[in-house]
Amino acid sequence: MWKVARFLAVTGMVLACACGARATVIIDPVPIGNVGNTGELSGAGAGGYGPDRICGAVDYAFSIGVYEITTGQYTEFLNAVADEDTYGLYNTLMWDSDRGCKIERSGSPGSYGYSVAAERVDRPVNFVSWGDAARFCNWLANGQPSGSQDLSTTEGGSYYLNGATSNTALLAVTRGLDATWVIPTEDEWYKAAYHKNDGVTGNYWDFPTASDTAPDNGNPGGDTGNSANYWDGDYAIGTPYWRTEVGYFGLSGSPYGTFDQGGNVWEWTEAVLYGSSRGVRGGSFGGLEEYLLAASRGDSDPTEEYNSVGFRVVIPEPAAMVLLALGGLMVVRRRRR
Secondary structure (H helix, E strand, C coil): CECCCCHHHHHHHHHHHHCCCCCCCCCCEEEECCCCCCCEEECHHHCCECCCEEECCCCCCEEEECCCCEHHHHHHHHHHHCCCCCCCCCCCHHHHCCCCCCEEEECCCCCCEEEECHHHCCCECCCCCHHHHHHHHHHHHCCCCCCCCCCCCCCCCCECCCCCCCHHHHHCCCECCCCCCECCCHHHHHHHHHECCCCCCCCECCECCCECCCCECCCCCCCCCCECECCCCCCCCCCCCCCCCCCCCCCCCCCCCCCCCCECCEEEEEEEECCCEEEEECCCCCCCHHHHCCCECEEECCCCCCCCEECCCEECCCHHHHHHHCCCCCCCCCCCC
């Protein structure tokens, strides 16, 4: 889809207590170390797609969500801040499209409510824009409060949005210096997906399943240890779900322990490509194997919402430094089924 297309945990708990909110979305992070690793060329010059860029070098510690943000997590977000839905966090195609994540909205403006069926809860959310992902991060940074969409909920925090909804406005948004929950930079995303986790090196796999061989899609044989949800002449699971539950291919993680960075849904990054679009990475359930490649850089307008696009979140330093000092222990963890 090219152009369609501890510290932190304690801080979150304190913010939640201060505003009377109870944290309900549980994120499972994995620390990414090897600080100061070198990058490698990605893009058309490396045999993939998109403009050439050296990707993957990160000179600080951070942690990244093991899984993509799920439909259940996003539904909790909507119920907290979107009773009016001032900035369009809900797309009706989530429910109306046969490939939507099946979040259903009920009620009327000012009293909207949102629900999702149990079999959809742990599948990645889709039909979310870059702006939606940034507002979700702000909500996490603010302690998961309930209330109108303003600077205390979705419009301030890790990103200063304050009503930004146009492509131009969203392209101008940058990560705050004191950000706690964020959309990954392209380097953060790339390192977590492809770096071999072998020290301060420039060694990378071609695919985010710790392999230089294209993964299969698990159909019909199941997880082989090199599997991902993408189209290889047939869909991995197809209708009605299209997307697997996050972590479904539990033998096919990256060297750092993330899952589904190849296939399932494209994932937003902070990258600005061509001066007019935001980056997406990793391919989707409906894309070819070549889109899973480290060399392939995708992009889309930051306002666009597609059935093949979702996101995951990152915890940048200094929060991640404290996480690492605690051996990766995190108070906020993904709720297990």
